[in-house]
Amino acid sequence: MEYDFLLKLWGKSKTRADDVVTRYPLLHHMLDVAAVAREMWDRTLQRGARRDIAHQLGLAEDDAGALLSFWAALHDIGKATPVFQSQCTAEGRDFVTGELGLPCDPYVNNCHHSIAGSYACSLLLSDEALAPVLPEPFARAVAMSVGGHHGSFTNEKPGPRQRGTGPWEDLQKELYTRLADTLGVVKLAPSSSTTNHAFFIIVAGLTSVADWIASNEMYFPCATECGSAEDHFLASRAKAKSALVDIALAAWSPPPSVRPFSEMFPFIERPRPLQEAVMEMADAQGDEQAMVVIEAPMGEGKTEAAMHLAACWASRQQQNGCYFALPTQATSNQMFTRVGEFLKKTYSDQRINLQLVHGGALLAGLDELHGFDGLPDGAAEWFLPRKRGLLSSHAVGTIDQALLGALQTRHYFVRLFGLAHKTIVIDEVHAYDTYTSTLLEVLINWLHAIGSSVVLLSATLPPAKKTRLLAAYGTAQDPTPEPAYPAITWASETSTLVRQVQATQTSTLRLRRLEDSEETLCEEVSGVLGDNEGCIAVVCNTVARAQRAYTALKSSGAAAGCELLLIHARFPFEERDLREERLLAMFGTGSGRPRRAVVVATQVIEQSLDIDFDLMVTDFAPVDLMLQRAGRVHRHERHIRPAALATPALWLRMPPLDTTGVPAFGVTEYVYDRYILLRSYAELAGRTELSLPDDIPALVRRVYAEPEPKPPEGPLEEEMGKAFKEMSNEMSQQQFKAKANLVLHSTEPDVLTALCHFNQELEEDKPAIYSSLQALTRLAPPSVRVVCLYRRDGHAFLDEKGQESVDLSAVPTRETAKHLLRRSLSISDKRVLFHLAAQEPPAAWKQSSALRQHRVLLLEDRQATTGKWAIRLDSELGLLITDAGTGKVS
Numbered sequence: 001m002e003y004d005f006l007l008k009l010w011g012k013s014k015t016r017a018d019d020v021v022t023r024y025p026l027l028h029h030m031l032d033v034a035a036v037a038r039e040m041w042d043r044t045l046q047r048g049a050r051r052d053i054a055h056q057l058g059l060a061e062d063d064a065g066a067l068l069s070f071w072a073a074l075h076d077i078g079k080a081t082p083v084f085q086s087q088c089t090a091e092g093r094d095f096v097t098g099e100l101g102l103p104c105d106p107y108v109n110n111c112h113h114s115i116a117g118s119y120a121c122s123l124l125l126s127d128e129a130l131a132p133v134l135p136e137p138f139a140r141a142v143a144m145s146v147g148g149h150h151g152s153f154t155n156e157k158p159g160p161r162q163r164g165t166g167p168w169e170d171l172q173k174e175l176y177t178r179l180a181d182t183l184g185v186v187k188l189a190p191s192s193s194t195t196n197h198a199f200f201i202i203v204a205g206l207t208s209v210a211d212w213i214a215s216n217e218m219y220f221p222c223a224t225e226c227g228s229a230e231d232h233f234l235a236s237r238a239k240a241k242s243a244l245v246d247i248a249l250a251a252w253s254p255p256p257s258v259r260p261f262s263e264m265f266p267f268i269e270r271p272r273p274l275q276e277a278v279m280e281m282a283d284a285q286g287d288e289q290a291m292v293v294i295e296a297p298m299g300e301g302k303t304e305a306a307m308h309l310a311a312c313w314a315s316r317q318q319q320n321g322c323y324f325a326l327p328t329q330a331t332s333n334q335m336f337t338r339v340g341e342f343l344k345k346t347y348s349d350q351r352i353n354l355q356l357v358h359g360g361a362l363l364a365g366l367d368e369l370h371g372f373d374g375l376p377d378g379a380a381e382w383f384l385p386r387k388r389g390l391l392s393s394h395a396v397g398t399i400d401q402a403l404l405g406a407l408q409t410r411h412y413f414v415r416l417f418g419l420a421h422k423t424i425v426i427d428e429v430h431a432y433d434t435y436t437s438t439l440l441e442v443l444i445n446w447l448h449a450i451g452s453s454v455v456l457l458s459a460t461l462p463p464a465k466k467t468r469l470l471a472a473y474g475t476a477q478d479p480t481p482e483p484a485y486p487a488i489t490w491a492s493e494t495s496t497l498v499r500q501v502q503a504t505q506t507s508t509l510r511l512r513r514l515e516d517s518e519e520t521l522c523e524e525v526s527g528v529l530g531d532n533e534g535c536i537a538v539v540c541n542t543v544a545r546a547q548r549a550y551t552a553l554k555s556s557g558a559a560a561g562c563e564l565l566l567i568h569a570r571f572p573f574e575e576r577d578l579r580e581e582r583l584l585a586m587f588g589t590g591s592g593r594p595r596r597a598v599v600v601a602t603q604v605i606e607q608s609l610d611i612d613f614d615l616m617v618t619d620f621a622p623v624d625l626m627l628q629r630a631g632r633v634h635r636h637e638r639h640i641r642p643a644a645l646a647t648p649a650l651w652l653r654m655p656p657l658d659t660t661g662v663p664a665f666g667v668t669e670y671v672y673d674r675y676i677l678l679r680s681y682a683e684l685a686g687r688t689e690l691s692l693p694d695d696i697p698a699l700v701r702r703v704y705a706e707p708e709p710k711p712p713e714g715p716l717e718e719e720m721g722k723a724f725k726e727m728s729n730e731m732s733q734q735q736f737k738a739k740a741n742l743v744l745h746s747t748e749p750d751v752l753t754a755l756c757h758f759n760q761e762l763e764e765d766k767p768a769i770y771s772s773l774q775a776l777t778r779l780a781p782p783s784v785r786v787v788c789l790y791r792r793d794g795h796a797f798l799d800e801k802g803q804e805s806v807d808l809s810a811v812p813t814r815e816t817a818k819h820l821l822r823r824s825l826s827i828s829d830k831r832v833l834f835h836l837a838a839q840e841p842p843a844a845w846k847q848s849s850a851l852r853q854h855r856v857l858l859l860e861d862r863q864a865t866t867g868k869w870a871i872r873l874d875s876e877l878g879l880l881i882t883d884a885g886t887g888k889v890s
Helices: 026-043 047-057 061-079 082-086 090-100 113-125 136-150 167-183 197-214 229-246 273-285 302-316 329-346 366-370 377-382 399-406 412-419 434-449 463-472 518-529 543-556 573-587 623-630 666-670 674-684 696-703 715-741 751-757 814-821 830-838 843-847
Strands: 010-015 021-025 291-295 322-326 354-357 394-398 423-426 453-458 487-491 496-500 507-515 534-539 563-567 596-601 615-619 649-654 689-692 784-792 795-797 824-827 854-859 863-866 869-874 878-883
Touching: 010 026, 010 061, 021 026, 026 061, 026 167, 026 197, 026 229, 047 061, 047 197, 061 082, 061 113, 061 136, 061 167, 061 197, 082 090, 082 113, 113 136, 113 167, 136 197, 136 751, 167 229, 197 229, 197 412, 197 434, 197 751, 273 291, 273 302, 273 487, 273 496, 291 302, 291 463, 302 322, 302 329, 302 423, 302 453, 322 329, 322 399, 329 354, 329 394, 329 573, 394 399, 399 412, 399 423, 399 434, 412 434, 434 453, 434 463, 434 715, 463 487, 463 696, 507 518, 518 534, 518 543, 518 596, 518 615, 534 543, 543 563, 543 596, 543 878, 563 573, 573 596, 573 824, 615 623, 623 649, 623 674, 623 696, 666 674, 674 696, 674 715, 784 830, 824 830, 830 854, 830 863, 830 869, 854 863, 854 869
Parallel strands: 291 453, 322 394, 322 423, 354 394, 423 453, 507 649, 534 596, 534 615, 563 596, 615 649, 784 854
Antiparallel strands: 010 021, 291 487, 487 496, 507 689, 784 795, 784 824, 863 869, 869 878
16 A cells, blocks of 8 residues: 555645645654653653563563654554545435545444454454564553553443445555554564553553654644655654653653752751661662651651652652652642752753643743753743643652542543653642542552652551551561550561661640630630740631731730731632742741731641741540641740740640530531541640650550440440441542542453443533542542632723723733632532532633633632622631621621
8 A cells, every 4th residue: 555545535624714624644743752751751751660661561671662662653543534534414325435535424323433442453463474473362462552642541442334345354454564663563472461450551551642743843843744654754853752751751760879968958967867767778679669668756857768769769660750749739839949959969961841730730820830941932932731740750740640640530541651760759648538548558559560669758657557558569578566656667568677767856735725625725725825925826726716806816815916817728828829828928927927826727737837936725536636736836946935835736626515424526527537536636735745756656556546346434435435436437438439530550360341331421520510520639528719809890800990891701921820829729618619610600711721710709809609608808818708788797
């Protein structure tokens, strides 16, 4: 079959401004994808990944790269079919029968080319008359992997009129042979036919990313070129190399040796015992893929130890990079800066592509997004879709972005590909409920399967949860009968080593109990501050409680003469961001610390933020979380503390007791399990102080243990028994919900079933649809995101003064989208939720990936009415829901 005839088959098209359609040859597009895949093999995947993949195929690294690029080229073989070439239109059928001279049934039903392609590819790869040839089951798995480039795998069989028979089959064989000859793989055949589920996920991820790049008009314009297939492939290799450089997928490679700890962290005069222990264990064990669990109190240098491990493993195992997963966007933003400084010191002679990966990353600004001078604009542009962020060599973001790789979303395998053969650091691993923890266990199982090493950080990890996480990674059993603390657990497939380390700081934490009322809070804060200096944090379990506490402290004069700051999630992003920046500026390391201050906050300050207070006042919560909050008391070494606050102290706002003497936790039970609250209450009963860190492991272990099977000794024990049964039922339901949405890693030889089984295509960013259709990384009430704008004279404005107008009928530019998103917040209050969700986003916003799920909230006098209720955006308190008639907060 003539080469010129093959070029008549089209693979993609572009309509110009004058409505002229330019068609790009299918063969050229397939070669383009092969070129990108090959360049990614050589430049994006590091030696550890290449070595692992080649080993599974029983091939040399170079041959494995050539074969994978050939498989990637076959991804669009389904376009060499009558349904695609004709697009099932009369004009298209005329093209097929006239220009191509091929048969085309006018009554055939449409069939997506990925379905036809998966089927045709499996036949071609296993056809013994062609070369290279694969065993039939292996061929089908490869075909399904490359055919999944549109987001999901299929095992459907297209009809003969859809896929084409006779001359169409000859045409597909000719394309196959031409590609094999051009790419030099005719004589290549794997000596091993792996059934590893993870291997095919890697193939699918590589193919999809290569297709995205090769389909980008900026790098591969839709223009037909003359010359042979070989000439085109060489030109495509050059374009692919340029594209990878431009989007910074070829910017970094791990050095052969690790820099000294002192060069990575010059601000640390001497490593802490925990950090020294990690260095010693890394020297002895660092060549082997592993999971390391670091359990230590706040301030012992866990983060720097994890960074050192990431650098060590990158060099010793030749990894693809690292991802730091945090519990919230706020903690991710702070860690982004720290990781950036670490990377600059560690790889000072290289360009580093560091991405911030979460729903608010666009708001960081393009310069801050990649974090380093010298990276091209193409990198910032290309990585903006969140599913691509994990493809960067280095990234920081929320745990949710990684968990989506274990959920049945479109292109979940791209996320897993992005996480493969890296170090994944998961901070605050204790902080998740049963649902999210179940997802995390499956993710960790995947990380082991795709060749990634893992670091888990926690100050208060329950032993049972630690055991499940180690088991999920497929490690040997933790040999210690009693948990050591502080400790490093280094676990691999063959052994588990536990090393207890010395804490650098020991302290006595004084406990004091307060009546749970705003009046008492104000009296006690006023009493301890008076005319004295001091910085106090008040942590509340809900936004409403935080708003009430702040209002009381201000109106009573208890915080007179103090910096008074309210931190919670119900402010528009720009206001929340300013408040968090102010928080870090005042109470972070090297901060311009105020003489007198009171911060009222929700749980946002209990996780990962490096801030320091003289006193912590907290709502009653599970003991491990109260200890986390206490970790922000006397965190930094200060030579002078106010005399009244010289000893670390935690004041507990105690719940009232019912008539039987059992605590009534009120709204806190909507946030935390009643059983854990009751156990925490019982374990702290009678205690006036805690010895830290010595008391942490025993407290956490006892609170999260099952109750002893014995008759209750009183009302509290009886209530704990009931609460435990309720919690167990709820945990079972959460586990069931999680498992229904997960992509499980299969160890069975039937890879086809494993690939096809997990194809729900759950939605990542449509919060208004039914929860059963969403890819939920956390169980939370339904919510809707709104952009708060101001209405003046019938027009919308970003600002209350009416100086920055917004055209809601125009498709937002990226800069406009950033300004709009800075005015966004999430609303979950059921009184107004469904009214807001029923509204459609502006039609123009649906063309913006950043705004298409956002509703507009138009405010007049900072208020919008929805039936009986009014939504008020208070400048001090944030979002309030009030009675539209009386204006009272309810």
